[in-house]
Amino acid sequence: xxxxxxxxxxxxxxxxxxxxxxxxxxxxxxxxxxxxxxxxTQQEIEESMKRCNDNFPASYHEWMCVYRSLCIKALDYDCLxxxxxxxxxxxxxxxxxxxxxxxxxxxxxFWRERFGERVVMINxxxxxxxxxxxxxxxxxxxxxxxxxxxxxxxxxxxxLCILYRNDENVIERASVGEANFMILNQTVRPENAExxxxxxxxxxxxxxxxxCYKLGCxxxxxxxxxxxxxxxxxxx
Amino acid sequence: xxxxxxxxxxxxxSMNIVVAVGDRAAEFNGLITLNETGMxxxxxLVNDIDEQGLVDAVLREYNGVxxxxxxxxxxxxxxxxxQADILDE
Numbered sequence: 001x002x003x004x005x006x007x008x009x010x011x012x013x014x015x016x017x018x019x020x021x022x023x024x025x026x027x028x029x030x031x032x033x034x035x036x037x038x039x040x041t042q043q044e045i046e047e048s049m050k051r052c053n054d055n056f057p058a059s060y061h062e063w064m065c066v067y068r069s070l071c072i073k074a075l076d077y078d079c080l081x082x083x084x085x086x087x088x089x090x091x092x093x094x095x096x097x098x099x100x101x102x103x104x105x106x107x108x109x110f111w112r113e114r115f116g117e118r119v120v121m122i123n124x125x126x127x128x129x130x131x132x133x134x135x136x137x138x139x140x141x142x143x144x145x146x147x148x149x150x151x152x153x154x155x156x157x158x159x160l161c162i163l164y165r166n167d168e169n170v171i172e173r174a175s176v177g178e179a180n181f182m183i184l185n186q187t188v189r190p191e192n193a194e195x196x197x198x199x200x201x202x203x204x205x206x207x208x209x210x211x212c213y214k215l216g217c218x219x220x221x222x223x224x225x226x227x228x229x230x231x232x233x234x235x236x
Numbered sequence: 237x238x239x240x241x242x243x244x245x246x247x248x249x250s251m252n253i254v255v256a257v258g259d260r261a262a263e264f265n266g267l268i269t270l271n272e273t274g275m276x277x278x279x280x281l282v283n284d285i286d287e288q289g290l291v292d293a294v295l296r297e298y299n300g301v302x303x304x305x306x307x308x309x310x311x312x313x314x315x316x317x318x319q320a321d322i323l324d325e
Contacts, residue, residue, distance in 0.1 A: 177269070180251050184267055193244055193257040200255070204248035 004028040006128040006139040007154075008077050010070055011037035015045070016059035019066060022142045025152050036073045040065040067126065067143050072190045078131040080202040083186040084160075085145075086122035086138045087111050092158035093122055093138045094231060096215075097186050102163050105145060107217055110224035124149035129157065129206065136206055159211045159231045166216025169223045171230030179212040237314065237325045238284045245270070245278055254278070268320070273298075277313050281323070287314065 003010050003026045011034035014020050040062050048061040071081035084097040085104040089111065096104045105124050112119045125145025127138050136157040144150035162174050162182050174182070183203045190196050213231055217223035242260025246253060252275045254268035255261075270278055273294075280293050287310060294306040317323045 176249055176251060180249055180253065180269075181267060184248075184253070184255070189255065189261065189265070191258055191261045196244060196255060196257045197246060200246045200248045200253065207249040 002028040002034050004030075005070065005141055006074065006077075006079050006130055008036075008074055008079065009034045010073075012066060012070075013037075013039060014062060014066070015040070015042065016062050018057075018059035019063045022063060026142055035077065038066050038069045038073065040069065063143075067141075068188060071128070071188045072192070072195050074128065075190070075195050075198040075202070078202065080129045080131070080199065080206065081126065081188045082129055082138075082183070083126060085124045086127040086140075086155075088120040088122050088138075088151075088153075088155040089115055089118055089228070091155060093155040094158055094227070095127075095138060095160045096163055097160060097182055098163035099185075102165060103217070103219070104163060105147065105149075106219065107163055107215075107223060107227070108149075110221045111228075113221050114224040115228075120151055120153070120155070121149040122151055122153065122155055129202075130154075131202060131205055131209075134209065136210055157206075157210050159213060160206075161227060161231065162212065162214040164214065164216055165218070167218060168216065169218060169220070169226035170216045171213055171226055174212045174214040176207075178214060179207050183207060237281065237286065237323050239278065239281045239317070240322055240324050243322065245275070264320075264322075266320075268322075273309060274313060277310065281314075281317070287311070290314070 001012060003012055003023050005026055009028055009032045044065050045058050045061045048065050084095045085108040087094050087108050096107055098104050108124055122138050122140045123144050124147060126141060126143040128141055129136050129138050137154045138157055139154045140150040140152050187199060190199060215227050242256055242258045243254050244257055252270040256264040276297060277290060280290055290310045291306045295301060295303060
């Protein structure tokens with residue numbers, strides 16, 4: 001079965017129905033041939049279950065194994081996986097990045113609360129980025145987190161924003177080191193040397209092309225206001 | 237001594253970054269950043285070299301550095317690599 005993810009045609013055969021169901025919005029029946037195919041074996045699924053030891057069913061592990069394989073193959077198409085919440089406001093995307101448990105999804109929910117229908121959730125957890133003609137775009141994918149918030153669309157990346165918890169809401173530019181570390185810790189690191197080099201190349205281009213901020217934020221809607229203002233003032 | 241197989245050094249967004257690949261990736265999932273001297277020494281350590289060899293290389297590369305200072309830097313750097321289990325000796 002062919003699917004279109006981040007404008008790439010991927011041929012995927014799932015062993016379990018879960019994956020087929022989750023991919024239903026991304027099915028592709030057009031004329032383009034597939035760019036690559038993804039197959040996950042029972043052995044890989046079992047290894048993933050052993051490694052994670054998290055009681056999720058085999059169907060879920062297949063779903064995640066498929067994505068990992070897809071993300072690594074997609075590097076050849078200037079496509080980079082990023083663990084983040086991608087929020088689109090007025091046709092421009094903001095990527096909120098943080099270690100798990102910091103509150104990416106909660107912060108994204110404040111954007112929806114503050115800006116209402118101006119906000120489109122591109123993907124709340126695992127979107128894909130593509131580097132096209134010197135510009136990064138973020139794409140919705142069906143790997144979209146606990147609350148299944150995603151849209152099958154794309155938007156140009158306006159800014160990246162590293163989140164950390166703080167009593168007060170405060171935003172500033174992230175240092176080169178902070179940005180590099182966070183990006184490399186929130187993407188897939190392929191074992192294959194050539195793919196790893198491509199990952200470093202794309203991550204570097206991302207941070208050279210788009211501004212990266214860091215937001216100290218609390219659990220209030222005001223955090224969204226501070227974040228938005230901080231990323232829209234002092235335009236270059 | 238030399239750097240173990242399975243590490244790659246690349247420049248990313250104006251930083252020199254080392255990551256592990258292949259089988260090495262399973263045991264080392266961190267990131268190493270190198271300053272200019274660190275990168276110079278790393279590149280020398282890709283091939284087998286001893287401490288004196290590194291000190292001589294630093295003295296040839298950087299004018300006005302004393303041998304004591306060069307040795308101090310070399311020992312500090314190689315000790316860090318040793319602690320991270322990155323050196324074959």
